[in-house]
Amino acid sequence: VAQSAGLSVSTVEVMQLAMFAGVMGAALVSAIFLIRERARTSAQNAELRTRIADVNAALQRSEALLNLRDQRVVVWASENKKPELIGTLPLE
Numbered sequence: 001v002a003q004s005a006g007l008s009v010s011t012v013e014v015m016q017l018a019m020f021a022g023v024m025g026a027a028l029v030s031a032i033f034l035i036r037e038r039a040r041t042s043a044q045n046a047e048l049r050t051r052i053a054d055v056n057a058a059l060q061r062s063e064a065l066l067n068l069r070d071q072r073v074v075v076w077a078s079e080n081k082k083p084e085l086i087g088t089l090p091l092e
Helices: 013-064
Strands: 071-075 084-088
Touching: none
Parallel strands: none
Antiparallel strands: 071 084
């Protein structure tokens, strides 16, 4: 039917078309995957930045409390280690 209509398609042309369609399909799937991963990574980065800001705020509050005058704090890192003394008391 194709030859009677004047359309002749050789095997090489069919192979070229199939390879082109395969490459374009792979590129499209890769682009979709990249866009989804970029969005997921962006959301994770925003969450991590928020957590870092919260931890930095807590650290600054803790350091401010530790740097108060006339105060002494005892910190135990674990049961097996010696306690650490932080701060000073007045010399009354």
